Amino acid sequence: QAKQLGTNKYAFYSRDLGERLRERMVRESGLHRALERDEFFLEYQPKIAVQTGMVCGMEALLRWQPTTQGSQVSPSEFIPILEETGMIVEVGNWVLETACRQHLLWQQQGMPPLTLSVNISAVQFHAGNLPETIAALIQQTGIAPDCLCLELTESIVMQDIEQTVATLHRLREQGIKLSIDDFGTGYSSLNYLQRMPLTELKIDRSFVMNLPQDTSAIAIVDSVLTLSKSLNLTVVAEGVETPQQAAFLTARQCHQLQGYLFSRPLGAAAFEAFVDFSCKTVR
Numbered sequence: 262q263a264k265q266l267g268t269n270k271y272a273f274y275s276r277d278l279g280e281r282l283r284e285r286m287v288r289e290s291g292l293h294r295a296l297e298r299d300e301f302f303l304e305y306q307p308k309i310a311v312q313t314g315m316v317c318g319m320e321a322l323l324r325w326q327p328t329t330q331g332s333q334v335s336p337s338e339f340i341p342i343l344e345e346t347g348m349i350v351e352v353g354n355w356v357l358e359t360a361c362r363q364h365l366l367w368q369q370q371g372m373p374p375l376t377l378s379v380n381i382s383a384v385q386f387h388a389g390n391l392p393e394t395i396a397a398l399i400q401q402t403g404i405a406p407d408c409l410c411l412e413l414t415e416s417i418v419m420q421d422i423e424q425t426v427a428t429l430h431r432l433r434e435q436g437i438k439l440s441i442d443d444f445g446t447g448y449s450s451l452n453y454l455q456r457m458p459l460t461e462l463k464i465d466r467s468f469v470m471n472l473p474q475d476t477s478a479i480a481i482v483d484s485v486l487t488l489s490k491s492l493n494l495t496v497v498a499e500g501v502e503t504p505q506q507a508a509f510l511t512a513r514q515c516h517q518l519q520g521y522l523f524s525r526p527l528g529a530a531a532f533e534a535f536v537d538f539s540c541k542t543v544r
């Protein structure tokens with residue numbers, strides 16, 4: 262009976278793996294055509310300045326709606342495939358350009374000069390020509406450099422330190438902002454951090470989630486706040502979902518908040534309406 266169980270188990274796993282591989286191949290070939298089929302679009306999640314209670318920026322988030330399928334595919338599923346295949350470089354450039362053009366349009370429509378944050382994958386960062394890409398982008402779209410912020414992951418900045426520091430300087434010299442996303446989940450060395458021309462740290466949602474009860478989450482959040490203050494960086498808390506979390510972070514002088522409590526990521530039109538609304542309520 263044990264043997265039979267073992268056989269079934271093997272059959273189960275092998276069919277499961279085969280299915281997963283097939284799904285993955287379908288996804289991958291779908292992604293190859295996604296750009297030309299115009300299946301990508303962006304949503305924008307507001308960032309709120311604690312001092313004013315107003316929207317001070319937006320994070321562009323990539324979305325994929327395959328034409329052949331009813332529902333959207335989650336970024337956590339398709340972004341790793343884009344990274345593994347190298348397609349993230351081309352798609353990442355599309356994100357940068359699309360987001361900057363939208364930002365420009367908003368400027369022309371009279372929206373205040375909010376900071377536009379764009380996520381940059383490690384693959385994209387190390388592809389080699391990011392500083393040139395950004396320079397060309399600023400030239401072509403005319404976005405004010407200090408309105409553009411790149412969100413980098415800790416894994417980017419802890420790889421090949423000398424090269425990374427040089428690239429970060431070449432980016433920062435252009436006047437754009439540089440943020441470390443999901444801060445606290447990686448292994449940043451404090452020694453390296455102070456060598457990097459950063460402007461912002463984003464406290465990862467996994468810590469914010471456990472506020473204000475969990476004492477170790479409090480300790481981590483406090484130490485990120487202290488670190489940011491001493492390095493003169495803006496601190497943003499991501500994934501703020503409850504008024505209690507917002508109150509805690511406000512009391513500790515976190516600069517900006519982002520999360521479902523304020524707004525989910527929004528399409529361009531909905532974002533415009535949100536900014537309009539949030540200005541009126543404060544004034």
Ligand code: C2E
Pocket residue numbers: 306321322323335336337340353356380381382412442443466499500501502519520521522526
């Ligand atoms: P991220 O950059 O840390 O973005 C935050 C994620 O948390 C987004 O998920 C956002 O929708 C979600 N989120 C925001 N507030 C809350 C909240 O209060 N509660 C919860 N539960 N979630 C919240 P999304 O859009 O699924 O993106 C996931 C990740 O995919 C992003 O994490 C980012 O690493 C990556 N990503 C998204 N767009 C791009 C892109 O254009 N390029 C690259 N390279 N990566 C991207």
Ligand code: MG
Pocket residue numbers: 320380412442
């Ligand atoms: Mg981000």
Ligand code: MG
Pocket residue numbers: 442443463465499
């Ligand atoms: Mg994040």
Ligand code: MG
Pocket residue numbers: 443465466499
């Ligand atoms: Mg995150």
